[in-house]
Amino acid sequence: MENILGYYLMPHPPIVIPDIGKGEEKKIESTSLACNKIGKEIADLKPETIVIITPHAAMFSDAIAISDEERIAGDLSQFRCTNIKMDLQIDRKFNIELGTACHLEGIPSVLVNSELLNKYEVNYELDHGTIVPLYFVNKYYNDYKVVHITYSMIGDINLYKFGIEIKQVAEKLDRKIVIIASGDLSHKLKEEGPYSYSPYGEKFDRELLKNIEKGDVNATFNMNKNMISEAGQCGLNSVYILLGAMEGKEIKGELLSYEGTFGVGYGVMKLERHGKDKNYLEELIKHKEEQFNTKINNSNLYVKLARENLNYYFSHGKRIADISYLPEELLKERHGVFVSLKKHGHLRGCIGTIMPTTANVGEEIIRNSIEAAIHDPRFPKVSEEELADIDISVDVLMDAEPCKKEELDPKKYGVIVSSGMRRGLLLPDLEGVDFIEEQLQIACDKGNIDYDGHYNIERFEVVRYKEE
Structure with missing residues (x-):
């Protein structure tokens, strides 16, 4: 029974x-x-x-x-x-x-x-x-x-x-x-x-x-x-x-x-x-194994580099050094890059740069993928065992431009708010961020800026690459 x-x-x-x-x-x-x-x-x-x-x-x-x-x-x-x-x-x-x-x-x-x-x-x-x-x-x-x-x-x-x-x-x-x-x-x-x-x-x-x-x-x-x-x-x-x-x-x-x-x-x-x-x-x-293999095999150049770099880091204790094999678009262009890691649909780490800090986008991805996995202060370090459960996305930031509040669109544009030395950034098209006020409030909180005070607003577009 x-x-x-x-x-x-x-x-x-x-x-x-x-x-x-x-x-x-x-x-x-x-x-x-x-x-x-x-x-x-x-x-x-x-x-x-x-x-x-x-x-x-x-x-x-x-x-x-x-x-x-x-x-x-x-x-x-x-x-x-x-x-x-x-x-x-x-x-x-x-x-x-x-x-x-x-x-x-x-x-x-x-x-x-x-x-x-x-x-x-x-x-x-x-x-x-x-x-x-x-x-x-x-x-x-x-x-x-x-x-x-x-x-x-x-x-x-x-x-x-x-x-x-x-x-x-x-x-x-x-x-x-x-x-x-x-x-x-x-x-x-x-x-x-x-x-x-x-x-x-x-x-x-x-x-x-x-x-x-x-x-x-x-x-x-x-x-x-x-x-x-x-x-x-x-x-x-x-x-x-x-x-x-x-x-x-x-x-x-x-x-x-x-x-x-x-x-x-x-x-x-x-x-x-x-x-x-x-x-x-x-x-x-x-x-699940078949899905993972399909995801890896079908990945675009940007997220594939981020994953290969993390695998290399956990295997060798250091980042990929030789990137001469990468295609020209990753070696010649310079942009700020954010790398986001999600585990079972929930954020596990996200670190990025507003402006380029390295020689090219490829270097930027390599740097920030490790930063997102190891140095995001909101989360414990990612372990090697977690990598199979993590989905990676790479956001390449286009140049920011000054704008007015009413010119924002949380689905299309990211936002940068700044006041003196303080600065807060929020990427576009984030789950649960549907209104301009929400986007600005979160960006201000990240930059420790008074939402009701005076601050400069810039908007930017991103090209988002995701593991599917």
Whole structure:
């Protein structure tokens, strides 16, 4: 008999709770009915432990967080609701086994408690990403312990492997559990939603739910990166872990409800393992390797030089010296260059020069690629092991020109603000920077310049080269 009794995807909109919605919850009645259905089903299953994965508790960028005290409590007071409270017992034996398994498998995870989180000025508590789904469970059943997990940006394969470890620990302990992946889908379905509208929002929701319904794990893990980034969602990483816990068999999903009434996608789904044995992990790793090799082989000259230089640096402890083999455009032209490193879609390092500081663009790329990896003060040094997970982009800056505020366009132009010896720069077309005011504010903050004071403004265009 299976130790994992049920697999569920549930959203976490506080407004679905009548004490918070105050009538507005009726606009997402299908979501409420579907969540109640899951609550009743879990009551019938009577699990000993509920494993819940959330995006909204204390999150570390480099390790999955597993809450690890005897109990964990929280409420919804941040949503002006003080009477919805939870105080849950934690399955610490499960935690210890899971933490040990992750350590042995090299999956970054950490057991967290109040003492640790206090060092980061973060509270040890239940979050709404946990409380809202469990609200629908506790109406019908509360004789369970909890394993409270906050996912991390450690990459989809690692998250999938973490899910596999959950499954194996449940089997080792002979623990009857259910798993809830808590996550909302796109937050960009409507102009009046919490974020600005994006056509990618609805496309992401439709594609993700279709993939899960069909049990197409490979398609779920290989959705368009730009679409995922633009969708503004918080559920995909929870899904990766959920699917990992289902490794070994074919998968199918039953969509119980989907609504986007408030500009956010709320998907409620029940998943099941069935049919033939299936090794998805092997397929995912193979496809990931193929993608990486394709990316490297198809890279343009600029990002290829940056990657070759980083590989050389980690192999030889120094930069590439002989660049005479490079094409003329990299040897003759002189421009400022920024090199940006992203890991799993998140910035890992970015260093650049506004004006050229070396003999040519090639030298500039070589210099700044190492600076971005080793000397960006915002991040620890990049390790050689990380290079396979890093995407590189190179921005070549054209000459800056003075301009007025209204002549800026954050998508087309970068901006330089200066006041005396202080200077701040922001590249163009950055995620989340959509308005001139935002662009100027960030540039001023970087240069320690008073946004409301007097400063000079220059704009510049860039030629951006990316690994695709």
